[in-house]
Amino acid sequence: MQKTTIAYIGLGSNLSNPRLQISKAADEISQIKAGNVIALSALYLSKPMGPQDQDDYINAVIAIETTLPALELLDALQAIENAAGRVRKDNRWGARILDCDILLFGNESIENERLTVPHYGMKIREFVLLPLAEIAPTLHLPDGTSISSLASEINSNGIVKLSLLK
Numbered sequence: 001m002q003k004t005t006i007a008y009i010g011l012g013s014n015l016s017n018p019r020l021q022i023s024k025a026a027d028e029i030s031q032i033k034a035g036n037v038i039a040l041s042a043l044y045l046s047k048p049m050g051p052q053d054q055d056d057y058i059n060a061v062i063a064i065e066t067t068l069p070a071l072e073l074l075d076a077l078q079a080i081e082n083a084a085g086r087v088r089k090d091n092r093w094g095a096r097i098l099d100c101d102i103l104l105f106g107n108e109s110i111e112n113e114r115l116t117v118p119h120y121g122m123k124i125r126e127f128v129l130l131p132l133a134e135i136a137p138t139l140h141l142p143d144g145t146s147i148s149s150l151a152s153e154i155n156s157n158g159i160v161k162l163s164l165l166k
């Protein structure tokens with residue numbers, strides 16, 4: 001038996017039809033050979049964190065069960081970002097076609113040149129905590145913090161959970 005890990009991936013887009021970008025990304029993640037999607041949150045419309053002269057974002061969180069090591073999952077996600085036309089330049093806080101961020105990888109803490117897990121900003125980002133708490137209400141961070149309690153305490157900053165009709 002190979003080791004399997006449940007990974008939570010945050011998806012975000014605010015360029016080139018964000019809803020389509022997120023649903024395409026979810027579809028491509030479901031095709032990662034060494035993984036199975038186990039949950040996908042609703043789509044959320046969120047105000048940009050960072051410079052405000054950019055469009056609102058669509059965010060979601062997807063959970064997969066995978067036999068890949070974290071860095072190989074990262075390779076697969078970066079290939080999906082690149083295929084969406086993402087340009088990696090110096091726009092850390094700027095608009096983007098597609099972000100696929102590993103938020104959590106099992107109960108592991110990972111710190112290396114390419115990857116920091118848990119994702120460094122996730123505790124203070126409503127557009128991560130709310131979709132994550134939706135699909136994993138009993139989840140905890142490696143340090144024991146409950147995702148649901150973080151989600152219930154955070155300022156929602158006007159985030160809107162989208163229904164299929166909206």
Ligand code: ROI
Nearest residue numbers: 012046047048049050057093094
């Ligand atoms: N803001 C929101 N609302 N959603 C994101 O996914 C997002 N991603 C980013 C920055 C620029 C920090 N702002 C964001 O990378």
